[in-house]
Amino acid sequence: MKMESAVKGETRKKILDLAEALLLSHGYHGFSYQQISKVLGVRNAAIHYHFPHKTDLGVALIQRYRRRFARFTDSQQLLSGREQLERYFELSETYFAKDRQICPSGVLSTEFPRLPEIMQAEASAFIDEMRSWAVLIALKGRAEATMTYAGEAEAIGAVLFSTLQGALQLARIDENILVTVKNQIRAMLGINMAGLHEKADK
Amino acid sequence: MKMESAVKGETRKKILDLAEALLLSHGYHGFSYQQISKVLGVRNAAIHYHFPHKTDLGVALIQRYRRRFARFTDSQQLLSGREQLERYFELSETYFAKDRQICPSGVLSTEFPRLPEIMQAEASAFIDEMRSWAVLIALKGRAEATMTYAGEAEAIGAVLFSTLQGALQLARIDENILVTVKNQIRAMLGINMAGLHEKADK
């Protein structure tokens, strides 16, 4: 017997969504088709129908991330550098709030050497896009004089990206580190938060 | 027939060394007893003899890291904050040079939710020790006026630790990021490297 599901790309989308959550909490090698099929109430082979190899699923996941991130940066274009920075911060906050996930770049760079080649290529491109966006934020912030810093925007972007990735992972062990680090980055970029959203670390 | 090996804790040490390399490049769930036993030329069960459960091996690995790190910080006590910082930097450089490994804290925090409880406890303690050392460096640097920064030493330590962990992982994709980030951190701590060891990023 066949049943419900009905809508066209429904199952495929559900697989991607579940795989994404599993990727961010367990890593690429840390989840299996079984885990997905069990939750979705389908058979293992149903997933192989949509994604013949696990690599196909992995690539699809990263490509979706890249499309999403491109839309995200597009939507942020008109904001000030300072506001863009806050949105960048919010991204990591969102991951953490959702079951202590870490950011995709963190998973992908950690597992990088064990990833299939096609996934490595996608991951590299994605990570470079995330890094580049951080650089653009730093550039814009300096141009608008809403940020002040010594050195190149390239280096600030690199620090921004690295720090958030590291802090998001370490937040699994020490919850305070994310807020602490963000405040310190703001301070280092000459951003005075005078009583705004988040309180300084005690 | 028995043979060679001879020395007392030889095999056990070889297992630990190999497992360590595998942990740093592939992650805890990314290596198996088979991989170790194959390289060592022993049977699978030989590893189970020394480490009945994989968890035992994992715990032993972290405990060894903790002992090593304690010796490291002890040996650095008398150095200036600035010199201690450089040695802290060198730690990550060493990992990267060795087969693009990432630091243990990176692996452990990434895999944290899937780690057995006993390993989580060890990992938490270890990571807190690494974080604390970064804070001590910041404190000493400020006390000696070899570093200058706004905000608390706690926050500087957190940024230092997070940034290096993130950058070391991202260096697998973008080799330059480690050097770039270190230079920027020095700049942010008011450290002028005037033509010293490493060139500034272009």
Added chain:
DNA sequence: GACAGCTTACTAACCGGTAAGTAGAGTCAG
């Protein structure tokens, strides 16, 4: 009747883990 979207039923390889046996070195009583 063609096709999308599954299911059933399977495979080979590998996972961590265990039980039982054994070679060799060391210990000790007579």
Added chain:
DNA sequence: CTGACTCTACTTACCGGTTAGTAAGCTGTC
């Protein structure tokens, strides 16, 4: 000095479960 015993450090031979992956069949919709 020797035979009996014990301990360490394995090996051989398994176990049940899980992994990704495949082939073939079925069903509802257009």
